[in-house]
Amino acid sequence: MIPKELKGIPGLMTGPELAVLTRMARSAGSAVELGCFHGRSLAAMGLEHPGMRLWGVDAWGDMSHRGYQGATLEACRANLERLGVRAELLQGKTEEVAPEFGETVELVHVDAGHSYEECTRDLADWTPKVGPGGALCVHDYGEPHNPALSRPEVREAVDDWRNSDWAEVERDGVMIAFRRLIADRGALYVAYGERAREQCLESIDSLHAVAPALPVAVVSDAPLEGADHMIIHPEADRGARAQKTRMYSLSPFRETLFLDADTRVLVDPEPGFGLLRYADVVLSQDPVRVFSQQTWPHLDRREVAATRQETNGGELLYWNSGVILFRRSERARALFQAWHAEWTRWGKHDQMALMRAVYRNPVRMVAVREPWNTHKRKEAKFVFHDHRAARREGAPQ
Numbered sequence: 001m002i003p004k005e006l007k008g009i010p011g012l013m014t015g016p017e018l019a020v021l022t023r024m025a026r027s028a029g030s031a032v033e034l035g036c037f038h039g040r041s042l043a044a045m046g047l048e049h050p051g052m053r054l055w056g057v058d059a060w061g062d063m064s065h066r067g068y069q070g071a072t073l074e075a076c077r078a079n080l081e082r083l084g085v086r087a088e089l090l091q092g093k094t095e096e097v098a099p100e101f102g103e104t105v106e107l108v109h110v111d112a113g114h115s116y117e118e119c120t121r122d123l124a125d126w127t128p129k130v131g132p133g134g135a136l137c138v139h140d141y142g143e144p145h146n147p148a149l150s151r152p153e154v155r156e157a158v159d160d161w162r163n164s165d166w167a168e169v170e171r172d173g174v175m176i177a178f179r180r181l182i183a184d185r186g187a188l189y190v191a192y193g194e195r196a197r198e199q200c201l202e203s204i205d206s207l208h209a210v211a212p213a214l215p216v217a218v219v220s221d222a223p224l225e226g227a228d229h230m231i232i233h234p235e236a237d238r239g240a241r242a243q244k245t246r247m248y249s250l251s252p253f254r255e256t257l258f259l260d261a262d263t264r265v266l267v268d269p270e271p272g273f274g275l276l277r278y279a280d281v282v283l284s285q286d287p288v289r290v291f292s293q294q295t296w297p298h299l300d301r302r303e304v305a306a307t308r309q310e311t312n313g314g315e316l317l318y319w320n321s322g323v324i325l326f327r328r329s330e331r332a333r334a335l336f337q338a339w340h341a342e343w344t345r346w347g348k349h350d351q352m353a354l355m356r357a358v359y360r361n362p363v364r365m366v367a368v369r370e371p372w373n374t375h376k377r378k379e380a381k382f383v384f385h386d387h388r389a390a391r392r393e394g395a396p397q
């Protein structure tokens, strides 16, 4: 789980905790870490996203009063250099560096002083440096497997800091991640490759025609004209499922309408958002309807067998992942995080992964019928879905 390059660098973060941080780093063009120690988590971010601009802040002083051997600036720098990670290291107390640090960044990682006062001050000083749509990670939130590493004051400080401008988006072990929201409602697209980007522009036009005021965010590897907010994320897989299955985490909206790039929106989505008064998630039925009845030859047999087995036979509704509405809630956060984890198990079929995630993570859901989102143009009531129009060679069907 822990990248092998990091194995020689001392640090206490577990593999899953580092994974939350590096996932959040993928869509951040810049990040500052408070508390670098020997540079392990800083290096993890730099290795994951080599193009990002990185800063590390640490006093690199004597930590014996806290019961552990402190690191030195030189040791941290040598570790980063050995791995080819470029970062600007700023030596000093976080509270002293904060007023001098004039940059706006896309990610702040807080892992320096772990008392209530230190953590509260770091959150107050550094979260305003995160730009709209950016992210915050805090390590040591909650109870670790090893009780000796428990830092209850961090949890207290984070819970007292929580506010409506930030949504919790991921959590694993004692790592917690938040997204800074830019609007109450908005539409989110994921578009990679020329065809998908063209399709996305057409879909945005169709959306603007029925909902001109709804902001649009696009996840892609280059800016796309027509987006109000860009989430630049390097390419991960041919079908961009690694990004799509993280829609909850990447979205900068309190309530999100996710749309595949090859959709055309036919009517105002307002009634769809209205359903979020009753539910965490709105999902629509896939034409396959019941998973156990599917006969698609292109589905991976091993994954089909495992999915049936893990869902008590697969006698379940099969969800289409092309049009989804969701709001922020702990249940939805758990479901979407599980979806991404299920996707990474095989990396083949995001809808099978979604079905397994829904099975294990019950949410309040409104299930809508097929005409909500269909490739049958005449039957489409909300979205016409021109399946495969945005597909790239090598992407899953």
Ligand SMILES: C[S@@+](CC[C@H](N)C(=O)[O-])C[C@H]1O[C@@H](n2cnc3c(N)ncnc32)[C@H](O)[C@@H]1O
Residues within 6 Å of the ligand: 010, 011, 012, 013, 034, 035, 036, 037, 038, 039, 040, 041, 042, 057, 058, 059, 060, 061, 063, 070, 071, 092, 093, 094, 095, 111, 112, 113, 114, 118
């Ligand atoms: C838990 S370690 C960081 C571990 C590192 N993020 C990793 O996982 O590789 C905490 C670090 O914060 C630094 N630190 C603690 N209080 C600080 C403060 N007020 N200002 C700056 N650095 C501080 C310590 O020197 C120590 O290196």
